[in-house]
Amino acid sequence: MTQLTKSTTWSALAAHTEQLAHMRSLFNQDSQRFNDMSLSACGLFLDYSKNRADSKTLALLFSLAKETQLQAKIKAMFSGDIINNTEKRAVLHTALRADASQEILVDGKNIVPEVQQTQNKMAKFVDAVTTGQWKGYTGKTITDIVSIGIGGSFLGPKIVTQALRPYWNKSLNCHFVANVDASSITEKLRLVNPETTLFVMSSKSFGTQETLTNTLSAKEWFLANGGTQADIAKHFVAVTSNVAKATEFGMDADNIFPMWDWVGGRYSLWSAIGLPIALLVGMDNFQALLAGAKEMDEHFLNAPLEQNMPVIMGLFSLLYGNFHNAQSHVVLTYDHYLRGLPAYFQQLDMESNGKSVTLSGECVQYNTGPVIWGGEGTNGQHAYHQLIHQGTALIPADFIMPLQSHNPLGEHHVQLASNCFGQTQAMMQGRTFEEAMAELSTSGLSADEQALIAKHKVMQGNKPSNTILMDKLTPSTLGALIALYEHRTFVQGALWDINSFDQWGVELGKTLGNDVLIRLQADKDASELDSSSNGLINMFRANHI
Missing domain, CATH: 1.10.1390 (Phosphoglucose isomerase, C-terminal domain)
Structure with a gap:
């Protein structure tokens, strides 16, 4: 047994979960359940009342968090301690959204001034491109950005720019390339003009196989379509630690942006890896994205466990994975602009917590990271929601929706909300055989036919979900939302005693x-x-x- 499973609280949770009443009964017994099991923070509202939990469940979960020294582990991360023990690195993506006045030490050096310097460099570059001061080799302004990366260097910027589409600079388009399949970059290059295209290459080593191959192909295309080696500096910039390789490629050293070992790829969109985001939405909106994340950082660091949004979500994930054998978790976004978010959270969670040994190298004896998947509401309701409602597997769900649309049109948003809330209700309460029979009472079917069909219409319910709302999808609320899931992922790893930061x-x-x-x-x-x-x-x- 590991230290976690030796805990008396662990045993108590196991016994308690077997005796807990159906959620429908819990709601019937407590008219204040919604008020007691919801909270607001950082522009987000979390309703966690539709979870398999009562006050005792919550007390046991918070007790487990305290026994595992969760708060001390949170402080260790923010302080720059070497919590990535296998690579001997600090984990400080939170420093990327720190105030200039803060002091965060890595190897005795305050890293905040370097972060601020990089942001200032980004702001200057973004201003030059978006105001038209930056010219291509024929004197034309930039109209298209091609972002080349892989993993976190690709997915974070892509999903955030997609989510913030209403804030885009109308004079720019952005195209993302990650797959080394030649069809990917070939199709993107067909859309752009070499005279007006800026390539942003993101690779810490400047040698990541897929990224370098795609960048070399872009260079060959550029040179074959009118550009020269001397013109490359006007059309190629890099986010990398390998300045020598980037300058050898033909990039101007002034247009090379740094990466740091204390930022993992899947946590890097807040750094210069986010340059495509800043180019598309402007540096002010990029700073608002950082500010939203910083607000969530402060909430996570300072709020009591019982009122801490990432902690609560992380504890429920542990509850379902370890005490209800849930193997997956679905993220359902009821906003078209957030349609890519499940894929981003998939990488964040599964690359972080897909581990089978503890920090000390012991084999774990419990489930760790679940399979994260999901998609866009209401599309999923006509596809995989059937499995959620009536399948044999327990699949906890997160529903995410802004209360206001960027594109108000007729009854669209009201219908969207009705579907979102209706799905959470259906998952929670289900449908009994008696209710199904009552619905069929006027169907004209025989009693035997009604009984047969009623059996097929029964839904167990008691399927857990969280609902996350925001007034409107903005750079700030998006930053808070992504940071919420970053910290939720950390909470799970801290409880399981695994390293969430190697791969x-x-x-x-x-x-x-x-x-x-x-x-x-x-x-x-x-x-x-x-x-x-x-x-x-x-x-x-x-x-x-």
Whole structure:
């Protein structure tokens, strides 16, 4: 047994969850349940009343958080302690949204001035591009941004710019490239003009395989369509730690933005990795994004556990994964601009908490990270919601919706809200056999037919959900929302005693992929590999053109 499972609170939770009443009964017994199990923070409202919990459940969860020293672990992260123990790194994405007056030390050096300096550099660059001062090699202003990255260097900027579409600079378009499949960059390059396109390459090493390959292909396209090596500095900039490689490529050293080891890729959109965001929505809105996240940081650091939004959400995730055997968690966004958010949270959570050993190297004896998935409401209601309502697996859900639309049109937003709230109600209360029979009483069917169909219409209910609302989707509320999920992810990892900030599974795939690439490029014998890998390599060699 690990320290976590040895806890008397752990045992008490296991016994308690088996005895807890159905949520429908909990609501019937307590008219104040919604008021008691909801809170507001940082422009967000969380209704967590539709969870399998009563006051005793909550007390046990908070007790578990205290036993695992959660508050001390939170402070350790914000203080710059080396909490990424396998890579011996601090974890300080929160420093990217710190005030200039703050002091945050890494290896005895205050990193805040460097962060502020980078933001000032970004602001100057964004102003030059968006005001038309920055010209391409033929003297034309920039109309298109092509952002080239992979993982967090791609997904964060893409999802945030998509979410903030109403705030875009009307004179710019943005295109994102990550996949090394040539079709991806080929299709993007067909949309742009080399005279008016700016490429933003994001790679800490300037050597990430997919990113470098796509950037070299973009360079070849640029040179083949009128540009020269001397013109590259007007059309290519980089976010990287490898200034030498970037300047060798042809980029101006003044247009190379730094990355730091204390920021993981999936937490990096707040840094210069967010340059495409700032270009599209303006530096003021980028700063508002940071401010919203900072507000959530302060809430997470200072609010009592019982009133702490990320803590509450993280504790419920543990509850379902460890005591109800929930294997997945669905994120449902009732806003078209937030349609990409489930994919972003998927990377954030699964890359962070897809771990099977504790910080000390012990094998865990409990579920850790769930499968995160989801999509856009109301589309999902006509697809996978069936599984949520009547399938055999328990799938906790998060519903996210702004109360005001950026595009008010007739009854659209009212209908959207009715679907969102109706789904959470249906998940909670379900439908009994008696209710189904009552609905069929006037159907004209025989008693036997009614009974048969009623059985198919029964829904167990008691399916948990959180509902997160905001007045309107703005840069500030989006920043708070993303930071909420960052900290929720941290809470889970802290409770499970795992390292949420390394990614050795990702590294293994890269290592073996590079070995296969060498064999493919050099036509090197692969018979020493397993028969499947050898067979696939030989098939590719025989058919590759």
